[in-house]
Amino acid sequence: DIQMTQSPSSLSASVGDRVTITCRASQNIASYLNWYQQKPGKAPKLLIYGASSLQSGVPSRFSGSGSGTDFTLTISSLQPEDSATFYCQQSYSTPFTFGGGTKVEIK
Amino acid sequence: QVQLQESGPGLVKPSETLSLTCTVSGGSISGYYWSWIRQPPGNGLEWIGYIYDSGTTIYNPSLKSRVTMSVDTSMNQVSLKLSSVTAADTAVYYCARRIYGSGSYYNDFWGQGTLVTVSS
Secondary structure, three states, rough: OEEEEEEEEEEOOOOOEEEEEEEOOOOOOOOEEEEEEEOOOOOOEEEEEEEOOOOOOOOOOOOEEEOEEEEEEOOOOOOOOEEEEEEEEEEEOOOOEEEEOEEEEEE | OOOOEEEEEOOOOOOOEEEEEEEEEEEOOOEEEEEEEEOOOOOEEEEEEEEEEEOOOOEEOOOOOEEEEEEEEEOOOOEEEEEEHHHHHHHEEEEEEEEEEEEEEEEEEEOOOOOEEEEE
C-alpha cells in the first residue's frame, strides 16, 4: 500500500496568515493527489484534485502543488471558516489511501 | 446538484452483517463509479472500495474477504455489506461519487455519512 504522510498534524494560525500543509507519498503517484476539508460532524469536501486543480466553488485562496511524491496545500490568507481538518488522498493505486490529517485552528 | 444519502441500521451486533444503502438523487448512477469510505470516531479516513454501474468492484484488500458492494440502477442505489463485524468496524460510513479529471480520480459528491456502532 502507498503510505501518505501529512505534516504538521496540527497547526494554529491567525486570520490572514499564509498556511502550508505538506503531504508525502511513499512512492511516485504522479498527480493522482486530492485534498479534502472536513469540519466536525460533516462529510469531507473536495478542495483540490489532480494535485493542483481547484474544485468548482472552492475559494481561490486554496491552492495545491506538487507531483511525484511531494505535495502542498496552501491557504493564501486564512479565514475563520477555514478551521477544519484537511486530508490528502492518493488515487494512483488501490487501496486509495489518505493522509492522517492536519487540524487547522484559528488563533 | 447530485445528492447522496446513506441509510441503514445504526447498531449492529458483533459477528453479524452490516448493511447500508446509498440513494443518489439529482443525477443518474449510470456511467459513474461509487465509493464507500469509513471513518472511526475521532480517527482518519479509510477507503473501503468502489463499484461501477456495471457491477464491477474493487475492494480494499484489508476488508475484501468481508465486503460486498452492489448496484441497483433502477432504484439509483448502491449498497454495502460488511460481514462478521467487530467493534473495530464502528465508524461513520460515507458513500461518494468517483470521477476522473485533470489527471486524477477523485470523490466530488459525498453523502452526509451514517454512524454504525457495533455492540451487543
